[in-house]
Amino acid sequence: MKYVQFRVNDDKDDLPDIRLGYLDDEDNVVDLSCQQECGMPTKMLHVLKAGMGDKFSYIAMKNTIPLSCVTLVAPIYGVDKILGVALNFADYCKEINAPPPAIPMIFSKYSSTIIGPNQPLRIRTEVCKKVDWEVELAVVIGRKASSVKAAHADKYIFGYTIAQDITDREWQKEKNGAQFLLGKSQDTFCPIGPCIVTRDEIGDVTKLDMSCSINGVEKQNGNTKNLIHSIPSIIERISTVMTLFPGDLILTGTPAGVGANLNPQEFLKPGDVIRSEIQNIGVLETRVEQF
Secondary structure, eight states, rough: EEOOOEEEEEEEESSSSSSEEOOOOSSSEOOOOOOGGTOSSSHHHHHHHTTTTTTTTOOOOOOOGGGEEEEESSOOOOOOOOOEEOOBBEEEEEETOOOOOSHHHHHHHHEGGGETTSEEEEETTTTOOOOOOOOOEEEEEEOOOOOOOGGGGGGEEEEEEEEOOOOEEHHHHHHTTSSHHHHHTTOOEEEEEEEETTTTSOOOOOOEEEEEETTEEEEEEEGGGGGOOOOOHHHHHHHHHHBBBBOOOEEEOOOOOGGGSSOOOOOTTTTEEEEEETTTEEEEEEEEEEE
């Protein structure tokens, strides 16, 4: 299933402002939030925390809304943590002439960075001059995971979504003692969406095409076959030292073609449009504005 969170355009009834649903085969949104008699939570994070992520498939839903009549928001928000993996694509490492890391290099982003498909990426242009794009496959954790072995990691994954690990290169590398946090966790620096595709429908997660274009010009074109460290091995490493909770996001790395590695370098500016696409998930479009 492809889960979404959304608002109904011009909604004037008493239903929740943000609703939970999924996309049907005709790209209509099936509204799940109106099914109060089922006792189901009405937000994606609450569904996962309640362990009900597989329950909707057993409920016959008939309340469909044309996609054109809704505004999609982030498919999940309010998560405990967002974790990223640096230097995890072979073509990226080759591009910067760096040896592939022997172990996954993990960093964090605050969950307050999350925005959805129809929210702007906002740049503080007076202090941020080198804001870069990074299209990434994001793992959505479905159940509490601690000390999980790679061989069993898949059953802790609920699904996948598209993420942009937006990064200010100066604040990442120069203005914070080479510690990533301030370059990665600025407001709005984690666009995700448009949906969460469940693990059973994503297909072969090790062979997904992914791309990123800026203002219609393709910058990144990669495939998850070039991941250096597999998703199960990443989950094993992280869960060895910390507990992953339902809804936690793991951004698995970006392929070659980010702005800092181009010659001459290119960075995002207000007015730009980022188009991020991953096979079997869809397209996430993000507009850039001044903060």
